[in-house]
Amino acid sequence: MINNYSYIKFRNLLMTWHEEIDRGLPWKETNDPYRIWISEIILQQTRVAQGRAYYERMIDHFPTVRDLADASEDQVLSIWKGLGYYARARNLHYASKQIIDEFNGVFPTTYNDLRLLKGVGLYTAAAIASFAYNLPYAVLDGNVFRVLSRFFGLDTPIDSTIGKKLFSEQAQRCLDKSDPAGFNQAIMDFGALQCTAQSPSCDICPLKENCVAFNENIIDLLPTKSKKIKVRSRYFHYLVIPKGNQICLIKRKDRDIWQGLYELPLIESEKSISTSQFIDLFQETFSINMVDKRSIKKISTKKQRLTHQMIYGNFYIINMDLSIKTARWKSKEELKHLGVPKIVDDFLKEWLQE
Ligand code: SF4
Incomplete structure (x- = not known):
């Protein structure tokens, strides 16, 4: 059973760790929802090093949501070329037209309105809501699943319905409501830099004293999945x-x-x-x-x-x-x-x- 003290401890350790990290990424220096949206969609399934160049290309070619909506699909796909997962680019293009047509060109400002945009799922809506508007929505992506699973010793499969619900609740409980954007950025950076999938830096981890996976030596076993991807x-x-x-x-x-x-x-x-x-x-x-x-x-x-x-x-x-x-x-x-x-x-x- 995880008590309130554990959530607070986790949050404090994480935020202290993050204060010393500065990744200097261009989308971190803005609260423009359009730019945050572009970066979040690009970074799904893409490493930061590769995503950064594509982010800059997208913003150069389509500096505003209206520029993106006015572009042809061929233009958008051409800028996206090489990044893969082309449905993401088509969805971005489609959603930019939704913003022009259904929101009078004004980027949606609530979580529920963000979810109405094509291609904006739970994760992206939480990311935009918190990073652009500082609304209290916890993000849940692969990094967050891994960090929560290891720190709290949660072995419920992350690809199951019950697992998604459980991890979503845990993330929301951990969230620093006074600084949702800072917390979300911290946990994502922590998963990307410290508690990585293959070789987490446990030896120098400031969370290790309280980390269940570290103390029970089960880091390699968490998080768990129920299904293997069929190729x-x-x-x-x-x-x-x-x-x-x-x-x-x-x-x-x-x-x-x-x-x-x-x-x-x-x-x-x-x-x-x-x-x-x-x-x-x-x-x-x-x-x-x-x-x-x-x-x-x-x-x-x-x-x-x-x-x-x-x-x-x-x-x-x-x-x-x-x-x-x-x-x-x-x-x-x-x-x-x-x-x-x-x-x-x-x-x-x-x-x-x-
Ligand atoms: S001790 Fe290791 S497994 Fe635990 S949170 Fe730190 S990096 Fe992750």
Whole structure:
């Protein structure tokens, strides 16, 4: 049973630790809800070192919520290119239009209104509410789950409904109501810098005397999860079709990964296949009978891991006329301004340099 004294102790130790830390991040020096929102969305699933450059690019190109709303989806995806999780960029764009249309261009100021924005979940709403408006909402992200789980010795799986509710209550109890922004920043920084997932710095941790995981030597066991992520393998066969100084691309439209991004024309197979099996599949897809099978040659393979999928990409140069209704012919220069999945981007960069 965790008593009130434990929450106060945790809070005080944490805040004292934080006073000595200064990460000097640009979004920490503002209480502009727009900038905080952009930074929080970027930092989901992205390390600070990588996220910082994207944050600056986004703010440079779209300094206000209206600039973002006025941009085209292609422009937004192009700035986001390489960061992955493109649904986040599309949601940002959509939500910026919501702010213009439904909130008269004024950024929502309450937690409940923030939750109405597309892509703004419990974590992001709490982060904006506390950092921009100093409202008493505790953030709960991977760092916070880990810190609370270890310090208080909580072994309820963090991916279960009951676990999410329990940790959310604990975070709220720990919150320093007089300084929600400071507390939220402190616990997130503590998880990112001190109580890290792989090698927490327990030896020099000012919380170790009161930390259950440290004192019971169960740091590696916490936090717990009930499910393992299932990773689905997918086999993408990309058609590289050059014409003059242009290359054939298509825009992904399905309700699938990378929606709205540009990529090479694609044939997907259910399992890994040889080049000769691919040529059979290619002929079947385009209803053609090829005389010279040397018109198709595999020139590269690449793979990309997503959270729930492993993409195996094969790239085939196609030396024949092919009619693709949705083809968009783009030059090397135009390619630079398009959002393209990383696996295709990596291939094109290599291939276009040759
Ligand atoms: S002692 Fe170790 S496990 Fe406990 S809070 Fe500090 S860094 Fe985390």
